[in-house]
Amino acid sequence: MFCITFAAKLIGKMYTIKFNFEQKGLEPVVLNNVEAGQSLLEIALTNDIELHHNCGGVCACSTCHLYVEKGADHIEELSDKEEDFIDRAVNPRLNSRLGCQCILIDESGQIEVTLPDQTQFLGE
């Protein structure tokens, strides 16, 4: 019984994340068993998903801008600083976030995001 409970707890900290792309020709990517505690930027980069990050992930640009379509409750809250940089992003919407600031909280669930067309950015 203990083992089953323990295993369930471990499995319970995993996310399924679907990445959609506005860039023409890219099909959605679904990642399973993604651990909490990482940012959506880190998750994208470690899975070879292109997401610009010109400031290196320190909330000082807006190139990691993305749209959270589902599962926003599983992501750390928006800070004032992040909101300021979202205002400078291309085509911000109500569900806009910065990928480097979207840390998955210690739960489990499903998240779906859409990445803007990355060909519009220069740099990393």
Ligand code: FES
């Ligand atoms: S990488 Fe610059 S704000 Fe996220």
